[in-house]
Amino acid sequence: MSIRDGIVVVGLVVVHLLLRIGFGLQNAAPDLMVLALLLASRSLGPGGGALLGFGLGLLEDAFSMLSFGASVFALTLVGTAGAQAQGLFVGRSILFQSTYFFLGKWIRDLLAWLVSNPDSRDAFVDSVLMQSPLAALYVAAAGLCVRYLFLKETVRE
Amino acid sequence: MAGQAQGGRKRRRRDFHVVLGLVLLSLITINLPVESQRVIGNGLRESILRPFIEVQRIVVRTRARARDYLVVRDQLDSALTFVASATTLADENRQLRDLLALDGRSPSRLVAAWVIRSGTTGSASVFRLDAGSEDGIRPFDAVVTDRGLLGQVQEVGPGSSMGYDWSHPDFRVSAMTLTADGQAHGLVEAARGRYREQDRLVLRGTAYLSDLQRGAEVVTSGRGGAYPRGILIGWVGEVAEASAGWDISYYVEPAVYPGTATYAQVHIELPEDTLQTVVDTGGPGEATGGSR
Numbered sequence: 001m002s003i004r005d006g007i008v009v010v011g012l013v014v015v016h017l018l019l020r021i022g023f024g025l026q027n028a029a030p031d032l033m034v035l036a037l038l039l040a041s042r043s044l045g046p047g048g049g050a051l052l053g054f055g056l057g058l059l060e061d062a063f064s065m066l067s068f069g070a071s072v073f074a075l076t077l078v079g080t081a082g083a084q085a086q087g088l089f090v091g092r093s094i095l096f097q098s099t100y101f102f103l104g105k106w107i108r109d110l111l112a113w114l115v116s117n118p119d120s121r122d123a124f125v126d127s128v129l130m131q132s133p134l135a136a137l138y139v140a141a142a143g144l145c146v147r148y149l150f151l152k153e154t155v156r157e
Numbered sequence: 158m159a160g161q162a163q164g165g166r167k168r169r170r171r172d173f174h175v176v177l178g179l180v181l182l183s184l185i186t187i188n189l190p191v192e193s194q195r196v197i198g199n200g201l202r203e204s205i206l207r208p209f210i211e212v213q214r215i216v217v218r219t220r221a222r223a224r225d226y227l228v229v230r231d232q233l234d235s236a237l238t239f240v241a242s243a244t245t246l247a248d249e250n251r252q253l254r255d256l257l258a259l260d261g262r263s264p265s266r267l268v269a270a271w272v273i274r275s276g277t278t279g280s281a282s283v284f285r286l287d288a289g290s291e292d293g294i295r296p297f298d299a300v301v302t303d304r305g306l307l308g309q310v311q312e313v314g315p316g317s318s319m320g321y322d323w324s325h326p327d328f329r330v331s332a333m334t335l336t337a338d339g340q341a342h343g344l345v346e347a348a349r350g351r352y353r354e355q356d357r358l359v360l361r362g363t364a365y366l367s368d369l370q371r372g373a374e375v376v377t378s379g380r381g382g383a384y385p386r387g388i389l390i391g392w393v394g395e396v397a398e399a400s401a402g403w404d405i406s407y408y409v410e411p412a413v414y415p416g417t418a419t420y421a422q423v424h425i426e427l428p429e430d431t432l433q434t435v436v437d438t439g440g441p442g443e444a445t446g447g448s449r
Contacts, residue, residue, distance in 0.1 A: 069187030
């Protein structure tokens with residue numbers, strides 16, 4: 001991972017925490033945490049991706065009284081999968097990039113839903129099939145913006 | 158070439174072990190005891206996340222000051238009117254209690270605090286207060302707004318505390334209704350709606366023959382000791398369910414919608430009113446802990 005990539009990833013995490021915790025925007029802000037993980041895990045490898053996902057998941061769960069550990073589990077697996085997916089999602093195609101970000105966010109929400117406290121989680125259809133795809137689209141759009149604004153030259157051919 | 162292939166295999170094996178270990182660790186994290194989870198969460202909030210929480214505090218205060226000025230002004234006017242009309246009430250109350258040989262009411266005070274919500278995943282139903290143990294707040298203290306009961310404190314730090322509102326699945330409060338033909342007692346808990354905006358309360362365990370009218374006030378009964386008596390919870394709505402011959406449950410329209418609360422008071426019982434006093438007088442060094 002280049003220094004610039006690292007700065008962008010750290011910047012995304014900081015902006016995510018600022019928007020969601022600092023400004024309390026909740027879902028009005030895209031999930032930049034998972035976006036940072038998806039960007040970083042491709043160059044970190046499975047072990048590094050999982051470790052980063054684990055750490056980011058802990059930050060995300062610090063405010064959770066309902067399902068502590070759900071984000072840790074989900075982001076650890078997404079970090080691993082993101083590294084494994086580097087052979088699948090190559091090229092500068094908008095379709096490839098956006099699919100990668102979309103699936104990353106959607107799978108993150110699906111995994112978190114699966115291990116969440118059944119008493120506190122929303123219905124599967126509402127959460128995973130309705131809200132989550134919209135949030136994933138938002139992440140995909142944000143991911144494309146970040147990719148083409150800040151990481152233009154490092155995009156894989 | 159053979160060396161490179163062997164290095165690649167080693168790296169893959171190492172990655173596999175790291176991933177496996179972290180996945181297991183994350184599963185352990187999910188199943189940790191609640192106390193351990195709270196310690197981890199609190200440690201993160203007091204260290205890495207501290208700057209973001211400070212930003213949040215500043216933003217919430219600034220927003221609330223800008224938005225609520227006229228509301229606060231109205232409330233101040235109402236409060237002054239009430240105080241002016243009730244100057245003799247306390248004295249009359251004391252005299253009547255003396256006549257009836259009643260003990261004084263439980264001494265308590267309110268600690269004002271800002272209600273701050275995190276926007277992170279999984280933090281629904283949870284709020285932070287910018288007041289903590291330094292202000293006298295303890296776990297399980299009731300959190301109220303000017304409209305009624307909001308929730309309960311769960312974790313207390315020196316300068317801040319965390320609690321959950323009534324939409325949390327673990328929320329329970331013993332309640333009673335005050336009607337013309339007597340009281341009906343029960344337990345109020347959260348009932349999940351299809352969407353979080355549709356969450357509401359249910360009054361369970363009232364007698365089967367109790368016929369509560371829509372709109373009757375539901376207040377805390379004080380049973381169990383966690384919540385002081387007489388705090389408004391909401392108003393009786395339609396019947397939720399009935400167990401033939403046994404009991405009947407009613408939906409309760411909440412007095413406070415958690416999302417609208419930006420400012421609250423924590424109901425603190427003063428030490429001489431609690432069993433803590435007995436512990437204190439029984440022996441020194443046993444005065445900590447807040448479970449009630």
